[in-house]
Amino acid sequence: MSNTPDSVVRTYTEQHRTAFLDDLAAWLRIPSVSAQPEHDEDVRRSAEWLSAKLSGTGFPVTEIWETPGAPAVFAEWPSDDPEAPVVLVYGHHDVQPAAREDGWSTDPFEPVIRDGRMYGRGAADDKGQVFFHTLGVRAHLAATGRSAPAVHLKLLVEGEEESGSPHFRALAEERAGRLAADVVIVSDTGMWDENTPTVCTGMRGLAECEIELHGPAQDVHSGSFGGAVPNPATALARLVAALHDPDGRVAVPGFYDGVTELTETERALFAELPFDEATWLRTAASQATAGEAGYSTLERVWARPTAEVNGIGGGYQGAGSKTVIPASALVKLSFRLVAGQDPAHVQEAVRAWAEARIPAGVRHRITFSPATRPCLTPLDHPALQAVARAMGRAFGTKILFTREGGSGPAADLQDVLGAPVLFLGISVPSDGWHGPDEKVELDLLLKGVETTAHLWGELATALR
């Protein structure tokens, strides 16, 4: 193999593999479980460990950013090119809870390498994916002979992602000046599978709503009053039943306003993915697919907005029977949103739709939780193409495109910074996020190193 930049990166990565894995294992040993107060000090230790490691990597600026909860780590490495674009990498250093008795084969906080995989809580979500950036930037310098990256590089690694990022948006707003970037790279997702490297182009947004209907002042006897007063549980069921039309479309007027429709190009690329319905149904623990007519399963979960009941309740739910007309009933709805939809507009539409359908004699309370915006980077965006090229160089194969059906704090960065969000996730579904025996495939982890080693040059060129 000639001494091309790609082969230099590969060789550099191989040479530093052992030390890199030893370092990652050391980080995984810190049980930075943000959801468990007894690990508060471990989360802080994790932040300090990462900050020191980033200094050692060469970042001239590393800071611990306090929040009312767990601390985040910020690092910055200015480019030697003053015209270089600014790139902000997002990840998190906290992890999900884990205990041996949850079904782990080994101690979740004592990482082991077995069959080419490193097992340990956080190996994939998200320490492994944050960590490949450290060796990646060194490989980038080694391959290009530069003394500083081709982009102005910033890292923000938060400590509360597994607890719902309660202070993340406030942190981003407060530090917006320091975080300002031309593009955000989120390293906290995954790719299709081991053999199908993909780039995620967006996540759905989320609007959540609770509707409570009140009928009689207290539960009343269904013999004495049944058939002659409004039943709030029935009224609620009618509301929920009216959420969708017979084609599975959300029937709330105005709900689809502004929706960015899938392009034929993106549909064609989705269709190239090796989707197997039986496998997907197993993952979904479901017996059948369902949903909006005219769309494939992947299109439904990635690119179409939805309305789902997350919970419903009212009246007597215990054993046996109790012949009452319930005093009240409640439904928790969540709406996944796609690019082009405005959460505030959706909330207003849902409220108007619901209020118009509540029968006489039934009082209501409709409350919305803070919404999460959708985010989407168009396929032809130069930064997205740069990510795909960097990944293609590392994997040596065609890169396809996915989206995520879920919603995440990345959208806050898009919102606050006004920058497009790209997803560079080098993890696979079998990595077991949040479950026992979480692992990372070492080969893929090193592809992550290589991808980021190529990425800064690709982005510098693409965004010039």
Next chain:
Amino acid sequence: MSNTPDSVVRTYTEQHRTAFLDDLAAWLRIPSVSAQPEHDEDVRRSAEWLSAKLSGTGFPVTEIWETPGAPAVFAEWPSDDPEAPVVLVYGHHDVQPAAREDGWSTDPFEPVIRDGRMYGRGAADDKGQVFFHTLGVRAHLAATGRSAPAVHLKLLVEGEEESGSPHFRALAEERAGRLAADVVIVSDTGMWDENTPTVCTGMRGLAECEIELHGPAQDVHSGSFGGAVPNPATALARLVAALHDPDGRVAVPGFYDGVTELTETERALFAELPFDEATWLRTAASQATAGEAGYSTLERVWARPTAEVNGIGGGYQGAGSKTVIPASALVKLSFRLVAGQDPAHVQEAVRAWAEARIPAGVRHRITFSPATRPCLTPLDHPALQAVARAMGRAFGTKILFTREGGSGPAADLQDVLGAPVLFLGISVPSDGWHGPDEKVELDLLLKGVETTAHLWGELATALR
């Protein structure tokens, strides 16, 4: 006043008033709460007290009938006319729980007379109404000069009515020979109000059903899978929403098969009742009426079958939100039935209707509880006219007709004995059944004595 039978009855009743009330008070002092095991012995004491009292009244046969739960009291007084019709009176000697701290002004088991009312648990429901039969039959003999009643009189006073009569049907079936009667008189209901004496002509039946729908094998993430798998809570809501048509009629095919429609005569008599919607809504704790188009509120609760949700539940119902597609959802439905409807047919119809509407990929479980039949005695039935005449003689005013919207064990007697069931209830809505400060109006209680004093002669004539 001349020495007519009616005046003899009135005089006899007045003469025995004090002893009668003292006796009732003694019975009310026995806290025969069938729902509370610590009162098991009190329930037995109550049965023994009543049995002894009935012997003292003159019933030649009095027996304690054991059940797997609380004992019932049976008494029999053969007529001196061998051709006389056989009448079975039904009541119960157990009472609802009661404690001073529930809001009673005085000890619930230490009866007091205040402002022409006797306060105490069971005063109206149902000891008072059982007890007026004791003085009533003596007044009947005194007024007619007979040594035995004009009808062959049987009394069955159960001890588990306030606990749902779990052994009543089995008892009735086992003792069907002893209980055999031409007509059943139930003294466990009420009349319209203090100024409007009424006879109840029927009760609705009851079929209860639980429908459980299962979607994913466990709750799954609504971001990853929302919009692409069936949601059992949504499916359940659609089922419930389809229960009624836009006119408020139950939309289950076959549900109305056999329904005995209201006659114009009965509608006209219902319309004579001094119904006040505002007052009724207060009782119903509701802000509006609702229901089947084309029927008044009283017609809806008394004479029309219904489908009501008693409880619904599925997914996350706690505080905040949890973005899941629930694994399952459940609804408890109850159907009130009217004369002519067959509970088994309704159950089959509901099952077929539900099963036809469950979407692919959703499994279901539908279970029915034992049903209660409706009962109705036509207005022109001679026994019903006899009850109305007896009541009219006691009250000196026109007797109107009502029904009960609820369901009760009386239907079991209709079923098992094949005899029409009539309701002689001399209690008013303000008597506070099941609540604190339960009371009986002494004037009405004595009208009950007079009514039963007239009833046996009226029935003997009517059924000859």
